[in-house]
Each structure stands twice: as structure tokens, then as C-alpha cells.
Amino acid sequence: MSGFLTASVAQGAPAVPAQRRLRGRGTAVFFWPAFTLVMAVATLPILYAFYQSVHASKFLNVGAFVGAANFERFFSRGTGLWNSIVFTIGSVGLAVPLGVAAALALTRIERGRNFLRTLLIVPWLISNVVVAQLWGWLMNPQLGPVGYAVQQFGSTMPNPVNSDFWSMPLLVLVHTWTAFPLVMVMTYAALQTVPKETLEAATIDGATTMQQIFLVMLPLIRNTILITVLLTTINSLNNATLVLVLTGGGPGGATETLALQIFNEGLKFFRMGVAAAGSVVVFALNVVFAAVYFKVLEEERK
DSSP, X not given: OHHHHHHHHHTTOOOOOHHHHHHHHHHHHHHHHHHHHHHHHXXXXXXXXXXXXXXXXXXXXXXXXOTTHHHHHHHHSOOHHHHHHHHHHHXXXXXXXXXXXXXXXXXXXXXXXXXXXXXXXXXXXXXXXXHHHHHHHHTOTTTSHHHHHHHTTTOOOOOGGGOTTTHHHHHHHHHHHHHHHHHHHHHHHHHTTSOHHHHHHHHHTTOOHHHHIIIIIHHHTHHHHHHXXXXXXXXXXXXXXXXXXXXXXXXXXXXXXXXXXXXXXXXXXXXXXXXXXXXXXXXXXXXHHHHHHHHHHHHHHO
């Protein structure tokens, strides 16, 4: 072995220590089984969903091939797509500006910054089930503090959870409350990378605080902001727990999103073929958003 290494060095080839080569073989022994298992767990359910989506399936019994019939049934049995668009646009449109504003505010606060930052992150850490129960109680007109406060002014309020008009705005508000901390954390981290010399130069040139924010700071972290938009969009599109617990998709399907519609089709009505078709649609949307996400990351590294 030593003779081979000596000859390799003499010929100009890099000598690889035997210990390092053995370590690499040992790493491969553990890597490939784990990689194969992860790929199987991630890939097989997706392939099976594609298979079920074109077959008439009742629970776990796969029937005859039906082509695109399950997709037609999925989109003809509710307003899930439209509700998902409203829910996603509303959540992203509120969470991203609120998160960016909170991050900008944190950069200018000196005393109590760590405490305030921890406090603002709390909604992101709470389970969606707990969040839905909490807001359901807060907005209850008979038992909640908001209803009690309204009663003190001699008025009453409808229950927004059961209101055709207010149920979706309430859902968007609650999801915004849970989603904006992620935007805040990522934006705050990105703001720490803005060179102080650039801000000092802008100040010397007479730029106001608002001009520094919109003409200097935000353009320098635009890729991070776009990433937060994409992550919030994906999170909103796939969120079924919050909708299920808070409104149940009601009243009359007014808040039934695509994710909840898939849940109902598969686990409530046991129409697994229709649920699989909806899952394929959501999967395709997620693939599109993920492709944009990786494109942004690639641009950011350049």
C-alpha cells in the first residue's frame, strides 16, 4: 500500500490516505439505504395518487380506469379553487407587508428588541388547531371578549365563523396572524446583511428614512422578500387544518379550500379517486411554486 502511494506521488497523482477512503466507504454504507428509503417514502405515495386519480376508487379499492372523470367531478363539486385563490391572495397580501414592516421596525428598536421579537414569533409556533380554537372563542358573540366589548356599546355582533360574508375575512385574518412571523424572521435576517456604509452614504446624500427603506434596503433584499412570498403562498395553498377546525369549510362551502375539499372527498366521503385527482392538482401547483422558489435561490447566489 505504501509503495503504491509513493509511486502515485512520484507520478504526480494526489495520494488519498487509506483512512479517508475507508471512511468514505463507511459513509456510503449508511447513506444509500437511508436515501433509498426517503425516496421510496416520498415517491411511492405520489405515484399511487396519480394512479388512483384516473381510476374509480372507493376508499382503498381501486376500480376501473375513468381517465379525467375524477378531475371533472372534483372541480364540479365545490368552489374550492376559487376559495383557495381568495384565501391565498388575502393571506399573502397581508402577511408579507406586515412581516416586512415588523422586521423594519425591529431594526430601529434598541431596547426590548429580543423580547419583542420573541413575542411576535409566538403565533408561528402555536399549532393551527390551538390557533383555530383560540380565535373561535375570541370572536364568539356570546362567550368571547370581542362580543362582550361590542355588547358594552349596546350592540351585538354576528358570529363571523357562521357568516357568509365574514367567515372568509376571518380565516384570512387568522392565517395572516400565524404566517407573518416567518416573513418577519427572514426579512429581519436579510436586513442584517445590508451594508451600513450604503445606508450612511444614502444619509449623507440627504435620503429620508422612507427613501432609504424603499430605494436602498428593500431592493437589496428583494430576493428574500420574493422567497417569503412563495413560501407563504405554498403554506396557504396546503393549509387544511386551520380551515377545518375554525370554519369546517362553512357556511355552505364558503370557506372550503382545495386542501379541505381533498380532505372531505377522501376521509369524509371515501371517494379516494376524486381526492387523488385533487391532490394531483395541488401537487402540480406546488411543483410550479417550488420551481420558482429554486429559480429565485439560483438568482440570489449569482
